[in-house]
Amino acid sequence: MRPATLARWIVLAVIVLIxxxxxxxxxxxxxxxxxxxxxxxxxxxxxPFTIDNYIYLFQESRFALWxxxxxxxxxxxxxxxxxxxxxxxxxxxxxxxxxxxTFGGVVLITYLVPPGLMFIPLYRTFIQMGYTDSxxxxxxxxxxxxxxxxxWLLMGFFRSIPRELEEAALVDGATRIQAMVRVVLPLxxxxxxxxxxxxxxxxxxxxxxxxxxxxxxxxxTLPVGLSEFVVSDxxxxxxxxxxxxxxxxxxxxxxxxxxxxxVQGLTAGAxxx
Amino acid sequence: MNxxxxxxxERLLGYALLAPVAIFLAGLVxxxxxxxxYLSLTEKIVGYxxxxxxxxxxxxxxxxxxxxxxxxxSAAFTVGSIVVKLVVGxxxxxxxxxxxxxxxxxxxxxxxxxxxPTVVIAxxxxxxxxxxxxxxxxxxxxxGVVRSGVHWLGDPTLAMVSVIMANVWRGFPFFGVSFLAxxxxxxxxxxxxxxxxxxxxxxxxxxxxxPSIKGVVAVxxxxxxxxxxxxxxxxxxxxxxxxxxxxxxxxxxxYELGIMSQRWGLAMAASLASLPLVALxxxxxxxxxxxxxx
Numbered sequence: 001m002r003p004a005t006l007a008r009w010i011v012l013a014v015i016v017l018i019x020x021x022x023x024x025x026x027x028x029x030x031x032x033x034x035x036x037x038x039x040x041x042x043x044x045x046x047x048p049f050t051i052d053n054y055i056y057l058f059q060e061s062r063f064a065l066w067x068x069x070x071x072x073x074x075x076x077x078x079x080x081x082x083x084x085x086x087x088x089x090x091x092x093x094x095x096x097x098x099x100x101x102t103f104g105g106v107v108l109i110t111y112l113v114p115p116g117l118m119f120i121p122l123y124r125t126f127i128q129m130g131y132t133d134s135x136x137x138x139x140x141x142x143x144x145x146x147x148x149x150x151x152w153l154l155m156g157f158f159r160s161i162p163r164e165l166e167e168a169a170l171v172d173g174a175t176r177i178q179a180m181v182r183v184v185l186p187l188x189x190x191x192x193x194x195x196x197x198x199x200x201x202x203x204x205x206x207x208x209x210x211x212x213x214x215x216x217x218x219x220x221t222l223p224v225g226l227s228e229f230v231v232s233d234x235x236x237x238x239x240x241x242x243x244x245x246x247x248x249x250x251x252x253x254x255x256x257x258x259x260x261x262x263v264q265g266l267t268a269g270a271x272x273x
Numbered sequence: 274m275n276x277x278x279x280x281x282x283e284r285l286l287g288y289a290l291l292a293p294v295a296i297f298l299a300g301l302v303x304x305x306x307x308x309x310x311y312l313s314l315t316e317k318i319v320g321y322x323x324x325x326x327x328x329x330x331x332x333x334x335x336x337x338x339x340x341x342x343x344x345x346x347s348a349a350f351t352v353g354s355i356v357v358k359l360v361v362g363x364x365x366x367x368x369x370x371x372x373x374x375x376x377x378x379x380x381x382x383x384x385x386x387x388x389x390p391t392v393v394i395a396x397x398x399x400x401x402x403x404x405x406x407x408x409x410x411x412x413x414x415x416x417g418v419v420r421s422g423v424h425w426l427g428d429p430t431l432a433m434v435s436v437i438m439a440n441v442w443r444g445f446p447f448f449g450v451s452f453l454a455x456x457x458x459x460x461x462x463x464x465x466x467x468x469x470x471x472x473x474x475x476x477x478x479x480x481x482x483x484p485s486i487k488g489v490v491a492v493x494x495x496x497x498x499x500x501x502x503x504x505x506x507x508x509x510x511x512x513x514x515x516x517x518x519x520x521x522x523x524x525x526x527x528y529e530l531g532i533m534s535q536r537w538g539l540a541m542a543a544s545l546a547s548l549p550l551v552a553l554x555x556x557x558x559x560x561x562x563x564x565x566x567x
Contacts, residue, residue: 004474012368019383022397025408040406088294095287110302112555116503116524120531120544121309144301176286205390207506223392227510237400248389255388259381
């Protein structure tokens, strides 16, 4: 083996290890007993091996409720953003009207404004509207970053669909809307699915807005629930890491499907870190 | 005549389909944003209506020692994170570039930190760095590097290093995968020609690879800078800005002013403090992306 190749494999092995260790630590901790954690026994492998932490989550914590709240919020805000964003992206790529380019720029700029800058202004607006402390608040808040994202992502997909197909439908007597629904949207289906799964992931993982806008304990989402996870037992890390593993599971499943689109999206500059 | 009505219809449909996006962004992005600018110029005391105070909140921020620490921390957190992400991401891309078998699979595994919830990452790193039971300290003691646990989150400098480490862990795969995708579009002929001229690996990297992917490097760096400068989750969960104010950054500080102390004018000013820089970065990204489109 050439020295350069060897060096490359060493670098790669180190990086894989760096990525792997924290994930391993989540899983290992989640299968340990409270006693093992408290006394730092069997640090590297859980022994004895227990699934009590997972059982605890469902029997004695609000974990199931957090999942429910996260699932409702993520699904509703995803659907809302998809509908609004698809219409917007179609309009911006397929129809010509004055101000189109400017608005395309506005969408991109809004997409780039970070939540860390927007959360206090947005919170004030929801207070003015008298609409905080409801899952509906989050379902309205998440599209502030999801709609620009969907619009931007789908503009790329729509551009890649040949105009001729749509024009053929128009010549055959279809209206513009019919052409959009029957010709363009089916062809853009993979893009719509990818955009939807992306939105779901972003909403499922969202923490800042959910932390600020929701005070009612029964309406907390999964990330906020995790961040406030307190149990009487001092060594609560076992339960917390079990919760962390389960909270990551849906997005990992989505990701396995989405992987190739993600890489495509990355190169198109459509996805931000 | 007919053509004209067609064009009018197209315009009308264009505006109609765009209307939901426009209304949404106007109501929940533009309005909050503009009212934040206004509120940052007012002072509100409980029981009295808000009154206009001009730039008083901004000058109060600039004069406060705490805000200066926050600004300094935000810069350190951002620059530290970005530099390490660039280096590790580039190493990842170069290491993976020539791997043919298993490339997709390894890439898939390496992107996982970017997918799982940031809250999970922050909690996991907090636990990894636990003084007595965290894996890092236990392993360091086992190997014999240190004799007693390192106060990762208790020491001001190490706390900053810790939040940067967690942020890098989450962010470098995005850098690596983006760089790799860009590298794979560089024509092989360029390398072959350089090889004929006797260029070595280093030389090829600096003369061919880097110049060819510099657009992607710029966009990724800019995007990540915008997000990192306004990060909240990792710092809030790992240190709450502590110890003292050692890891307090813009977003955790405006959280403290707005949500904890309800000082809205100051909180708005603090939220908007990084805006000039963010605006510049956004303009730069937009220009880069448009250039690539053309």
